[in-house]
Amino acid sequence: MQPELRLGRVPQAALRTSALEAFVAAVARNSDAVAQDPNVLDIAAAVFEAFASRRSSGGLSRQDLLDACAGVCDERSFDSRFELFKKLKLLIPGVAKAHEDRYLFNPYGAAGILVFDRVSSTxxxxxxxxxxxxxxxxxxxxxxxxxxxxxxxxxxxxxxxxxxxxxxxxxxxxxxxxxxxxxxxxxxxxxxxxxxxxxxxxxxxxxxxxxxxxxxxxxxxxxxxxxxxxxxxxxxxxxxxxxxxxxxxxxxxxxxxDGSAELLSKALERFVFDPVDLPLSTATIALEVDQLRPPAPKAPQPPRPDNARTRDDPFRALVEREDRRVSIASDEAEVLLGAESMVDISDEMSARGWPGAARLLVSMVRATGPGRPFALEFGDSLRVDPTGQVTYLSPVRLKRTPHAAVETVDE
Incomplete structure (x- = not known):
């Protein structure tokens, strides 16, 4: 078998920089508006994290921000970005006093970091x-x-x-x-x-x-x-x-x-295997055949009487109706999840209005439970929309769980 030839890889950093350049071209002042080092986005994210991890209405100092960026860049690179952040008002003075080294993070900048990170990666x-x-x-x-x-x-x-x-x-x-x-x-x-x-x-x-x-x-x-x-x-x-x-x-x-045996076998077409060598004697084969002989069939049980009570069993009908509802609910959950392991269905509930939102929630509750591959998570926050049919709603997330064996009811 020939040795595997590994192809070279284009650095992801260069691809991210190219994406950022194209993204800001519509509002750029000149062709070098975007820094060529993609690490600058990581510095901005580290500065944002410094503010997000603590509540400080009075702002953070330069030293606080330098400490937060210690694992991302050196002090020289930090100073360069720090001065730029101040000029572009990403960092704004925390108090209205001259020479006061306290800063707050501009919320417009936080939105920009999210957008740039998403565009450069997806x-x-x-x-x-x-x-x-x-x-x-x-x-x-x-x-x-x-x-x-x-x-x-x-x-x-x-x-x-x-x-x-x-x-x-x-x-x-x-x-x-x-x-x-x-x-x-x-x-x-x-x-x-x-x-x-x-x-x-x-x-x-x-x-x-x-x-x-x-x-x-x-x-x-x-x-x-x-x-x-x-x-x-x-x-x-x-x-x-x-x-x-x-x-x-x-x-x-x-x-x-999921592949067929024929498809998977193609991956091993060029491999060489030793021939199978199983030392078997006639007595061994006869013993194995005796052990594999199926047991004698049991006497058949008498058939259950075919009367009106067995034909019109209300409990069986109830179980069958619930099974159909669970199957429909599970199919709807699969459609909502698609290829994802977790989705937020709050927007879908709001979009369906009332009582569509309630029907969707009941359906998803029916799709979850012991032995079923779905679960619901409810958030603590409250979304209010006075103009919508669903005026208030807590976040609801649907996720996949490991499939467990479904308990069956004895007849």
Whole structure:
């Protein structure tokens, strides 16, 4: 067997920097607006954590922030970012006194860190999914205007066109290393489901936008076709190079669990095994055959009488109805979870209004319980929406649990 050839990897730091540069280009003052060292985002996150981990309305000192960044950067790098943070008002004076070394963190900066971290790690398709989700909720609640829905659909269609063109360019002109580095930014199994959910609402409530909604579906299909070409090239070149790093380990594990024997055997076609050598005698084989002989059949029990009481058993009917309800509830829980291990269903409950929210909660309670692979978690906070049908609601999270054996009821 030939030695495995490992492909080089494009540093993830360079990919993050490139993503940040493109993200701020629309508001940048010049071409070097983004620092080339992606570690600067970690410094900002460490400064934010210093404020988030303690309550100090009077602010924190420079030394407090330096200590918080000790594991991220040296003092020289910290001073450079510290001065920049003050100039850009990420850090603002904690008291209105001259020469007072106390600072507070600007909440707009906290939002910026979240956005930059998400964009640099997951790419622009995640933002498209967020746009579709916001649009769906707004239409369901009746708070979206026709102009807002039209603008959202137009923007979604444009993002899909750009994303598909970019993937096809990677397939035609970029190295396998670059494609592997960007593969995690194009893993969105629910994309077409989310697109169809929004377009179906648009067709029901804004019939004049049906042609626009149809073009969004067409561009989503084009993007998925481009993603298929993208993955096919990675797998094809990775197989030629015998590089097992082209897929995530979860994907290999899924194939090992669900793949057929014929498919799994191909991985061992070039391996050489010693021949099977089992020293068996005739007496040993006869003894094993005797032990495997099935026992004599037991006498059949007399059939139960076929009377009206057994045919119309109310308890059995009750159990069967509950089993059907649990099965329907479990299917709905699977749809809500998708590929995730935990989801917050609070927004879905709010979107269904009343009594839809109550029906969804009852269904999810029915899907949980001993021996079932789902559980519910309820938060302590309270969400209030005076304009919605569900005026107040505590957070509800649905999660998967290890599947346990289901207890059965004896007949």
């Amino acid at each position: 790419g622009g398709v995640d933002e498209l999914l967020a746009l579709l989700d916001r649009t769906r909720l707004a239409i369901s609640r009746g708070t979206a205007t026709a102009e807002q829905v039209s603008a959202a659909l137009t923007w979604a269609r444009g993002m899909l066109v750009v994303a598909a063109d970019y993937l096809l360019m990677l397939v035609r002109t970029r190295s396998l290393e670059m494609m592997i580095a960007e593969r995690h930014q194009h893993q969105h199994p629910s994309l077409m489901t989310d697109v169809k959910a929004v377009t179906e609402l648009v067709r029901l409530k804004y019939t004049e936008m049906d042609p626009l909604a149809y073009t969004v579906i067409l561009e989503a299909q084009r993007y998925l076709d481009a993603r298929t070409q993208f993955v096919d090239r990675i797998l094809e070149e990775g197989a030629r190079a015998e590089d097992f790093g082209v897929l995530h380990h979860e994907q290999y594990l899924a194939v090992a669990r």
